[in-house]
Amino acid sequence: MSLVNLDIELLRTFVAIVERESFAAAADAVHRTQSAVTQQMQRLETQIDKPLFRKQGREKRLTEDGLKLLEYSRRLLALNDEACSAISGSTLTGEVRLGAPVDVADSMLPNLLQRFSKMFPSLRMTIDVGRSPFLMEAMKRGEIDMAISPREHPEFRRITLRTSPAVWICAADYRYDRTEPLDLIIADEPSLFRRTALDHLERAGIAWRITYVAPTLPGIRAAVRAGLGVTARSVEMMSPDFRVLGELDGLPRLPDVTYNLYLGAAPNLAARRLFDSLEAVRM
Template identity: 35%
Template sequence: MKPHLDIDLLRTFVAIADLRTLGRAAERIGRTQAAVSMQVKKLEEMLNQPLLHRSGRGVTLTLHGERLLGHARALLQQHDAAVADLSGSGLRGTLRFGCPDDYAAAFLPEILRSFAGQHPQVLVEVHCAPTPRLQAQLQRHRLDLALVSTADADGAAPVLRREALVWVGNRHDPAAAREPLQLALSDPDTLDHRAACAGLDAAGRPYRVAYASGSMSGLLAVVRSGQAIAVLTQSAVPADLQILPAADWQLPALPTVGLQVGFDLPRPPELVSAFAEHLRRVLPGL
């Protein structure tokens, strides 16, 4: 008898693959960690293959686990799309969503993939820009909602997640040791730019903003060249760059920023509210 790939088991497996711990996966799917562990064991026994490497720091996928992941994502998307279409439970329409570049790289793939599974008839238009530009577009009703950065002291809307700002440099070029310090920063009105300059001013360390732009790819290119260091949210730091410990390089400590959802209307329509609720549910666990 051929193995049967149960949808619930696959959904649990994908959650584990995304979150890299059984505990966080259990929270996402609403089960206990023991139940999640049993589901993984059942899936491994069914396929007669090990799917996870377990360690004290979490889990990673085996070669067989990586192969299963691609199939699992495709099967879940088709399953959820069929249920939404035939039951009439899925929403329809076009959604204009804004997101800063650093959050787009770190979070958007999973956010969009999981929302599309629930509402396959929705087209999400993604607009990437720094937070001040996104807020301006919301005010002009050019976006329906946006994920924006805010200082911790701002309490206008619930904070979905907090992100540490960190100093980032090239692994092979000690740009942080140069005097004056060369910086690659976002636009002057963004939180990371203001935090870097305020911290360095307070510490009395000479610096020069060598590159300022709202383009994340441009900032990363300058840092990779070894000509400057940057300030990024920790989740957005690429694997080929390094976080520079502030104390080791005589750099000022940086604050954290909060992630909030902003709307163009005080009473958003159903589609916008559904996507916002999806952000509130998924983002904290990524």
């Protein structure tokens, strides 16, 4: 296929169809009739000489080529809009509501906020620090626009921020007696790290007992610092007065934890443009 110049207007309509999950909803978003949107997609398919959609029952799903084009379309649109803003002297304004778990508030969050500020200095950020499951629920309800989470949520667009080792953490002077059940410090439900710890101990056949349950990370830190037991967390929780127990101590290896930045299903315009710009430059 010879190289062609993709039409930005057609790509914008294409992305709108995917994000709003119908041609009719996309037509409202781009201020066109549904028949005009259909014609635009026919033109785009002609340009790339590939079908973008396939029928599945009464619905239309993206083909493999459609999925490939979607990724590039979002990046091209973000770069196009950023270039237009820079040339015109306009800037992204408004408020973006971001949720972040306590685990990353002191580690990756400052760098992320710094990046936001450099890209769009007039943007106002509202930060909600809390537990990941509750932040994701808040994003689903539209109370926040974006959230950082180590959980898998394939229904939302995401950018991977960091993959960190998960480890067994205890106080520096804590002594683990392998002849006794492991003293566990865990969060109450729902908790990814709680489930990970219990699953891996069960698989390894290691006896355990819960000595402390906390609803927040500061509570878990306090219990670990007091020498009440061991907890499973990502390395972001480490501090000079903690140490790591590993396979040499008889504990199973834990899987790495991937932190993703998720975009809600109905974010405001500022949040959408910010996310698109971040995605375009591949943080």
